[in-house]
Amino acid sequence: xxxxxxxxxxxxxxxxxxxxxxxxxxxxxxxxxxxxxxxxxxxxxxxxxxxxxxxxxxxxxxxxxxxxxxxxxxxxxxxxxxxxxxxxxxxxxxxxxxxxxxxxxxxxxxxxxxxxxxxxxxxxxxxxxxxxxxxxxxxxxxxxxxxxxxxxxxxxxxxxxxxxxxxxxxxxxxxxxxxxxxxxxxxxxxxxxxxxxxxxxxxxxxxxxxxxxxxxxxxxxxxxxxxxxxxxxxxxxxxx
Ligand SMILES: O=C(O)CCC(=O)C(=O)O
Ligand SMILES: [Fe+2]
Numbered sequence: 001x002x003x004x005x006x007x008x009x010x011x012x013x014x015x016x017x018x019x020x021x022x023x024x025x026x027x028x029x030x031x032x033x034x035x036x037x038x039x040x041x042x043x044x045x046x047x048x049x050x051x052x053x054x055x056x057x058x059x060x061x062x063x064x065x066x067x068x069x070x071x072x073x074x075x076x077x078x079x080x081x082x083x084x085x086x087x088x089x090x091x092x093x094x095x096x097x098x099x100x101x102x103x104x105x106x107x108x109x110x111x112x113x114x115x116x117x118x119x120x121x122x123x124x125x126x127x128x129x130x131x132x133x134x135x136x137x138x139x140x141x142x143x144x145x146x147x148x149x150x151x152x153x154x155x156x157x158x159x160x161x162x163x164x165x166x167x168x169x170x171x172x173x174x175x176x177x178x179x180x181x182x183x184x185x186x187x188x189x190x191x192x193x194x195x196x197x198x199x200x201x202x203x204x205x206x207x208x209x210x211x212x213x214x215x216x217x218x219x220x221x222x223x224x225x226x227x228x229x230x231x232x233x234x235x236x237x238x239x240x
Contacts, residue, residue, distance in 0.1 A: 014053055018044065023053075023104050023177040024142060032152065034191055040105060041149070043180035050179040051104070052186065057172055058116060058165035066181040067104060096165030100218045101158040103209060104179040107143040107149075111135060112171035120160040132164070135171075146223045147180065147209070150201045153188035158223070182207040201226040 022041035029037035036042075044051055068206055088218060111117070117133040133141060149158040180186075187203035204226055205213075213222050 010053065017053075017108050017176040018051065018178070020140070021108055021176060025106060025178070028148075028156070032155065032191065034189060037140055040151070043184055044105060044178040046181050046184075047212075048183075051100065052177050052179070054175045055173070056097065058114075058162070058163060060168050060170050061094050062168060085172070090158070090210065094165050095162065096217045097152075097163035098173065099162040101160050101221070101223075102143050102145040102177060103147065103213055103217055103222060104145040104177040105147045106145055106178045107175050108178070109141040109143065109173055109175045110139075111141070111171060113137045113168050113201060114171040116163045116165055116171045117141065117173075118162055118164060120162075133161075144169065145177070147206065148188050149191070149223060150189075150204075150226070151189055152188050153192035153197060155192055155202050178188040180206050181208070199228060204230055 021044060025040035025044070026038055029040050043049070056204070074118075099120070109117070113135045115132060115135045117135075118130040119133060120128050121131050123129045143161065144156045144158050146158045149209050150157050163173075182205065184206050185203060186206060186209070188199045188201065193199055201223065209222070209226075218224055
């Protein structure tokens with residue numbers, strides 16, 4: 001569901017979370033040693049910024065599978081165990097939101113105290129593994145988006161994540177996706193490009209990225225469409 005800023009409560013929340021996103025982006029800009037540390041936050045404070053607020057509701061598995069209470073709790077036990085050790089949805093969990101990376105600059109997620117969010121990270125052997133993000137209703141989960149990965153030439157990475165809705169209780173989450181205006185041009189910042197680290201992605205506008213994104217499945221690594229091949233000078237267009 002997308003909220004079109006109808007109520008003043010939503011408006012107030014959006015203003016506050018936008019300010020938080022700006023503060024985080026400014027700290028990142030500073031940490032990366034950008035000439036203009038406020039460059040990222042300026043992108044989302046423009047009047048025509050394409051930021052949005054999304055509210056996700058994941059009904060409990062019992063509602064979907066019509067299980068009685070005992071079955072729900074058995075299912076919860078299985079799902080929790082499996083999620084903690086790699087997460088196999090087929091073993092009792094149910095995909096609530098499929099694997100993807102967030103396309104915008106930065107996402108700020110707040111959820112109730114029901115588990116479900118998982119991130120894909122390499123284990124000590126380098127094998128990609130789904131890791132459960134413990135639910136904490138008093139904390140924000142901050143996610144780098146594809147655009148920040150492109151602007152930083154891969155220094156910051158947009159992590160793949162998904163939601164397994166397997167609990168007895170519903171999960172509710174609110175995510176603020178901080179995005180630039182549609183016409184904003186995204187290309188690696190000069191500070192992020194060196195002889196050892198040439199531009200990884202060709203330049204694109206946020207509008208172009210969104211068009212490419214909607215033509216692909218959610219799980220597609222969309223930034224790869226704009227990846228510059230090793231033998232390209234920087235103007236190539238892989239997969240287009
Ligand atoms: O609902 C969640 O916990 C995460 C949802 C998500 O990843 C998204 O809306 O992009
Ligand atoms: Fe997401």
